[in-house]
Amino acid sequence: MGKSTLEKFKPAILIVDDVSANRFALRQLLKSIDADLIEASSGEEALVKAIELDNLALILLDVQMPIMDGYETAELLREEEQTLHIPIIFVTAVHRDEQHILKGYFSGAIDYITKPIQPEILAAKISLFMELWRLRFGLEREIFNRNKLEDKNKFLADHDMLTSLPNRRSLFLEIERAAARSDRDNHEFALLFIDLDGFKSVNDTLGHKVGDAVLIQIANRFSGLVRKTDTVARFGGDEFVILLTDISNSQFLISRITEVLEIARKPIFIKNEEISLSVSVGVCIYPDQIDDVDKLVDYADIAMYKSKELGKNTFSFFSNDMDQAAHRRLTVEKQLRHARKKNEFSIHYQPVVNCNTGKPVGVEALLRWKNSELGSVPPDYFIPIAESSGLIHELGAWVFEQSIETITEINKRMQSLPITLKVAVNASTLQFKNSLWFKTLQKAIKTEKISPENIEIEITEGLLLEDSSEINNQLSKIRALGISLSVDDFGTGYSALSYLKRCPINTVKIDRSFVKGIPEDREDMVLIHAIIAMAHGLGLVVIAEGIETQEQWDFLKSENCDFAQGYFFSKPLPSQELETWLDKQFSGK
Numbered sequence: 244m245g246k247s248t249l250e251k252f253k254p255a256i257l258i259v260d261d262v263s264a265n266r267f268a269l270r271q272l273l274k275s276i277d278a279d280l281i282e283a284s285s286g287e288e289a290l291v292k293a294i295e296l297d298n299l300a301l302i303l304l305d306v307q308m309p310i311m312d313g314y315e316t317a318e319l320l321r322e323e324e325q326t327l328h329i330p331i332i333f334v335t336a337v338h339r340d341e342q343h344i345l346k347g348y349f350s351g352a353i354d355y356i357t358k359p360i361q362p363e364i365l366a367a368k369i370s371l372f373m374e375l376w377r378l379r380f381g382l383e384r385e386i387f388n389r390n391k392l393e394d395k396n397k398f399l400a401d402h403d404m405l406t407s408l409p410n411r412r413s414l415f416l417e418i419e420r421a422a423a424r425s426d427r428d429n430h431e432f433a434l435l436f437i438d439l440d441g442f443k444s445v446n447d448t449l450g451h452k453v454g455d456a457v458l459i460q461i462a463n464r465f466s467g468l469v470r471k472t473d474t475v476a477r478f479g480g481d482e483f484v485i486l487l488t489d490i491s492n493s494q495f496l497i498s499r500i501t502e503v504l505e506i507a508r509k510p511i512f513i514k515n516e517e518i519s520l521s522v523s524v525g526v527c528i529y530p531d532q533i534d535d536v537d538k539l540v541d542y543a544d545i546a547m548y549k550s551k552e553l554g555k556n557t558f559s560f561f562s563n564d565m566d567q568a569a570h571r572r573l574t575v576e577k578q579l580r581h582a583r584k585k586n587e588f589s590i591h592y593q594p595v596v597n598c599n600t601g602k603p604v605g606v607e608a609l610l611r612w613k614n615s616e617l618g619s620v621p622p623d624y625f626i627p628i629a630e631s632s633g634l635i636h637e638l639g640a641w642v643f644e645q646s647i648e649t650i651t652e653i654n655k656r657m658q659s660l661p662i663t664l665k666v667a668v669n670a671s672t673l674q675f676k677n678s679l680w681f682k683t684l685q686k687a688i689k690t691e692k693i694s695p696e697n698i699e700i701e702i703t704e705g706l707l708l709e710d711s712s713e714i715n716n717q718l719s720k721i722r723a724l725g726i727s728l729s730v731d732d733f734g735t736g737y738s739a740l741s742y743l744k745r746c747p748i749n750t751v752k753i754d755r756s757f758v759k760g761i762p763e764d765r766e767d768m769v770l771i772h773a774i775i776a777m778a779h780g781l782g783l784v785v786i787a788e789g790i791e792t793q794e795q796w797d798f799l800k801s802e803n804c805d806f807a808q809g810y811f812f813s814k815p816l817p818s819q820e821l822e823t824w825l826d827k828q829f830s831g832k
Contacts, residue, residue, distance in 0.1 A: 254300030254376045255279040256369070259289040259316065260334070261308045269303060272362050276369055286311030290319055293326045300376035301369060304352070306335035317350040330372055332356060403477040405455055406462035414476035414484055421488050422536045425529060433496055435485040435503065436525040436543035440555040442481040445518060456513045457520070464506045468499070484540065490528070494631040497569055500524060500558045508556070521556035523547050532562045576628050578614050583641065587614055590645055591815035594824065595667070595786060595808045598800050603828055605665030607701070607808065608646035609815045626671070635671045640683045643668050647693040649818045657822065660829050667699040667729065672706045675717045688724050695725030699750065703731055707742040715746065722747035729786065733774065743781055751778050755789025755809070762794045775802050
């Protein structure tokens with residue numbers, strides 16, 4: 244530590260005496276000492292000031308003071324960590340005997356001076372303590388500065404000096420750790436290699452200082468996107484790498500990549516300059532695409548150049564198949580967001596027949612989507628995308644409202660028929676995570692758009708398996724409206740049997756995968772027999788789906804199945820074709 248630092252940070256001497264004249268006299272005696280002189284008129288005030296002072300080097304403490312004397316004050320100062328090692332010199336005009344001097348030392352003093360004070364002796368002693376303080380302070384500052392320098396060197400060894408992001412060395416260590424966790428926990432992780440499009444022109448036209456400021460802003464933006472378990476690193480120049488650990492599904496990964504593209508496109512304002520950039524992203528997944536950590540970055544880099552060739556401002560996977568699938572999924576989500584406004588959705592209705600009479604009693608509403616760019620998109624492809632993108636709530640409510648309106652109109656127009664059609668509407672597990680779905684159903688009942696006994700909501704076994712109080716509460720409230728609940732694709736989850744007696748379910752639907760094997764597969768027939776017997780034992784109704792042959796139909800009737808649906812009776816039909824089909828079923832044509 245240099246001399247200038249010591250000069251800026253002088254030691255302090257705390258003068259403690261209840262008599263102001265005594266304090267003034269000590270100040271006069273110590274004028275020649277290079278130190279800050281601080282006064283306190285009581286033991287209590289001395290305790291407060293001693294703790295507040297960062298540069299306290301010595302305490303001159305009067306012995307005889309009211310309320311709290313010098314001995315008690317010294318003992319309390321020794322109990323505080325901050326003042327434990329501060330030298331205390333007792334100054335007294337009364338207690339000069341050996342007994343009191345020893346008491347002073349026992350209280351924590353290092354010296355005991357009696358009045359009248361000899362100025363030369365006092366100044367010499369205090370000068371010595373000041374010099375000791377300077378030596379100790381200098382040593383402490385030297386240790387502090389060295390530790391600070393070591394921490395800085397350690398940080399710079401693992402981090403980029405400009406952006407403070409992890410550097411290449413640190414990145415490769417994180418990749419090795421992520422690979423070890425992936426191998427142990429059987430999880431995938433993704434590496435995003437990112438290159439700024441057009442960054443060279445920023446340096447060339449606006450200068451390197453502006454270019455550095457741009458890199459810092461981009462680094463901060465990327466850091467704000469990721470979780471604590473992820474890593475953002477500067478690979479070099481205008482190249483960054485994002486390590487996304489524990490990828491839950493492809494949609495999660497694609498949404499993260501999309502966020503990277505979007506946040507990079509936002510304008511950057513520096514020195515009245517508006518700078519617009521984009522990024523090209525290459526993606527490689529461990530261990531799906533490559534299980535060699537040494538080549539992971541290289542493969543992601545190759546994928547990044549593919550994005551450059553495609554025109555920049557996009558992403559590419561190292562695997563062609565995965566790349567095409569990811570871009571298709573992104574396209575589907577984009578088109579899905581505008582499908583309702585473009586009237587691309589339609590609802591088809593597949594009849595449900597009574598196994599005893601063979602006559603229809605209801606329908607299942609099935610959503611269909613035909614897009615001008617994508618063509619007909621299967622529900623099992625676009626429904627999961629609607630769920631992951633948050634569109635399922637709006638879409639599910641629309642399907643329900645359209646379905647009950649259509650079936651209500653059909654029931655009115657076909658009053659001569661000996662039935663009132665019941666409509667079954669599928670619901671996603673996510674729709675039960677809040678009260679919006681219940682409110683949609685409640686509104687339909689309150690406005691008398693349809694009678695509750697003519698509505699059935701189909702849920703999946705996965706919803707039962709969650710077994711949360713929130714979901715069970717939603718199911719109970721729906722049942723309280725008078726609406727029936729059925730479990731779709733029953734038998735494929737295997738674990739939901741124990742939850743049937745706990746949840747307010749009315750109906751189970753035997754999955755088509757069991758019906759398909761009739762009559763060749765004896766195991767399927769045994770399972771169907773067991774499901775029907777168990778459901779009836781619990782007082783539940785059974786519907787079998789996927790009936791395609793006379794043999795399947797005959798077997799289900801023989802097993803006392805309650806209802807059935809499938810292509811053997813009818814494929815899913817638009818509303819007008821459904822009316823024609825219904826008319827034929829009851830007219831005998």
